[in-house]
Amino acid sequence: MAKARDDMHRTDVIALPMASPGTQRSLTVHRWGEPGARPKVYIQAGLHADELPGVMTACQLIPLLDSAQQAGQISGEVILLPCANPIGLSQSLHGLHHGRFSFVDGAGNFNRGWPDLGSMVLPLVDGKLGSDPDENIPVMRAALRDAVASLPHLSERQAHQKALLSLSIDADFVFDLHCDAQALLHLFANVEHEDLVMELGCDMGAPVVMLESSIDAGLFDECNGGPWVKVRRAMGLSPDALPAACFAPTIELRGQGDVSPTLAAQDASNIMAFLRRRGMIGGTVPDLAKALCDATPTEGCDMVLAPSAGMVVWHKPIGATVERGDHLADILDLTAHDPLSSGVQVLSPQTGLLFSHRLTYLTRPGDVLGQIAGATPLSHRQVGQFLNP
Structure with missing residues (x-):
């Protein structure tokens, strides 16, 4: 040393x-x-x-x-x-x-x-x-x-x-x-x-x-x-x-x-x-x-997951307060005849603050697109399961 x-x-x-x-x-x-x-x-x-x-x-x-x-x-x-x-x-x-x-x-x-x-x-x-x-x-x-x-x-x-x-x-x-x-x-x-x-x-x-x-x-x-x-x-x-x-x-x-x-x-x-x-x-x-x-539990933080492959087009910015079911983004199929009309909607899985987006805009099914901090613990979020891989 x-x-x-x-x-x-x-x-x-x-x-x-x-x-x-x-x-x-x-x-x-x-x-x-x-x-x-x-x-x-x-x-x-x-x-x-x-x-x-x-x-x-x-x-x-x-x-x-x-x-x-x-x-x-x-x-x-x-x-x-x-x-x-x-x-x-x-x-x-x-x-x-x-x-x-x-x-x-x-x-x-x-x-x-x-x-x-x-x-x-x-x-x-x-x-x-x-x-x-x-x-x-x-x-x-x-x-x-x-x-x-x-x-x-x-x-x-x-x-x-x-x-x-x-x-x-x-x-x-x-x-x-x-x-x-x-x-x-x-x-x-x-x-x-x-x-x-x-x-x-x-x-x-x-x-x-x-x-x-x-x-x-x-x-x-x-x-x-x-x-x-x-x-x-x-x-x-x-x-x-x-x-x-x-x-x-x-x-x-x-x-x-x-x-x-x-x-x-x-x-x-x-x-x-x-x-x-x-x-x-x-x-x-x-x-x-x-x-x-206010402080919220990590078990109340939900992942916004990509439902399909394609390009992410966000409709809600970082810092937006969202409700469960809100339209957050679309995933565009770039192989479609009309990619702009091919969007698969990404809906909010949780009520809370959308505090992060992924860095890149090309995604695969199941990728984490963003995170929402909510006050209510979620049944599918396990204690000890951290936010991202």
Whole structure:
């Protein structure tokens, strides 16, 4: 691990295993504050490496954190990875960047298949947790660090997951910056952190905030936050005895095309406002803005599916409030004698806010065309079933 240091912040470089002869990738880790101090904040961007708005926001955070460090305002430790997935960054095919799914090491989504640390931690804390949260929380964090240390790291992807978790797993706050295809800014967090994620939503100006009830669906956020709930339930403890001591929201910074220094500066400033309000960073705390929405369950978020193959022609824009059965779009059959009159209607499956569209306009039957955030849980949406593949 190479290190660089100045008065502002430290930069570490973590090398990943050589994936093939002559190639090797690495993670650049930015650090502020005192190592091991509390509270600890971990922020990463680009786990889906083709989602660059979060990367732009993370870059904008660096000078803000430098200023806070220079002013003596960082009370704990802050760790930031502007580019959390060098594997995905390297994946281009025929001039197109593909950073959501791995080309190697079993393929799969980079934000799926994260380890079930809750099950790994249970035997490590058996008989060690009581009724005092001040004693239980350090025990849990130590066990989580031990569990991560025991993870395999033979392949590049295994080492990548282990490296990220070694930085994040004992943090108080874990922010995972993503984006959608074409979308409004939206947030996800565990239902136990509804107050915190709604506060963050107020700071970010988010028109959609969704609550997850799953804890071990294999996503990065649940890998960090879920073990606290899983261990508590397995051991029959109360939330007072073992709080969910890691707030791990996913922040979806609009769509893939929204790589804007103006938006990123705004988002970085809003994240800093939340950190100041929560005592992570000193300085003037801005007034909390009014919420733009109520929190809704992920089980109430429905997928708009393509009924046929063809070209998508939208009639409802992103941000539209829709009713079940509304005419959202048409799918045009480009092989028809008159393609314009061949449209198959796409109707809304749910009442709520249409907050995303797919990025491309040519579709296959069953493709997800968009997403609607609704207040009512849907019978066909399973707990733990995430929004997109």
